[in-house]
Amino acid sequence: MSGYTxxxxxxxxxxxxxxxxxxxxxxxxxxxxxxLNSRGLPQTKARRTKAIKNRTMTWARDHKHAHATDYRHIRxxxxxxxxxxxxxxxxxxxxxxLTAAAKPVIDALRATGYLADDNCRIITAYDLRPxxxxxxxxxxxxxxxxxxxxxxxx
Numbered sequence: 001m002s003g004y005t006x007x008x009x010x011x012x013x014x015x016x017x018x019x020x021x022x023x024x025x026x027x028x029x030x031x032x033x034x035x036l037n038s039r040g041l042p043q044t045k046a047r048r049t050k051a052i053k054n055r056t057m058t059w060a061r062d063h064k065h066a067h068a069t070d071y072r073h074i075r076x077x078x079x080x081x082x083x084x085x086x087x088x089x090x091x092x093x094x095x096x097x098l099t100a101a102a103k104p105v106i107d108a109l110r111a112t113g114y115l116a117d118d119n120c121r122i123i124t125a126y127d128l129r130p131x132x133x134x135x136x137x138x139x140x141x142x143x144x145x146x147x148x149x150x151x152x153x154x
Contacts, residue, residue, distance in 0.1 A: 056108035077148030081125035087134040087141030
């Protein structure tokens with residue numbers, strides 16, 4: 001994998017050439033966004049998590065039907081690396097806070113059949129990466145890259 005660095009995820013064409021499946025950016029509105037810093041009642045967190053998961057399931061089903069070859073390539077891989085790229089409203093944010101929004105996205109990818117499972121035997125690497133600031137006012141963007149791994153990566 002020569003030429004492959006942490007910064008290359010800004011170039012989806014390069015990622016595709018390296019064997020990654022690059023899903024289109026998923027946009028989540030402010031009122032549904034969940035962060036590890038989010039405060040409020042447990043019901044509010046549950047509502048936001050469910051909204052993110054439902055939004056992702058619709059988005060994933062639409063992509064799966066349009067790109068069946070990508071879907072089969074991911075589904076038949078014994079292990080995958082999932083790269084979550086955050087396109088936030090501001091260039092300054094704590095990347096680890098993305099975990100609260102990324103988890104329901106990964107769960108939805110499993111529920112829609114993109115991933116055989118979301119356990120550590122299937123997802124052997126999980127990366128959170130900063131992206132460009134989101135240009136949609138009132139929204140956050142999450143871009144998912146899935147890299148199927150062969151036996152040599154185990």
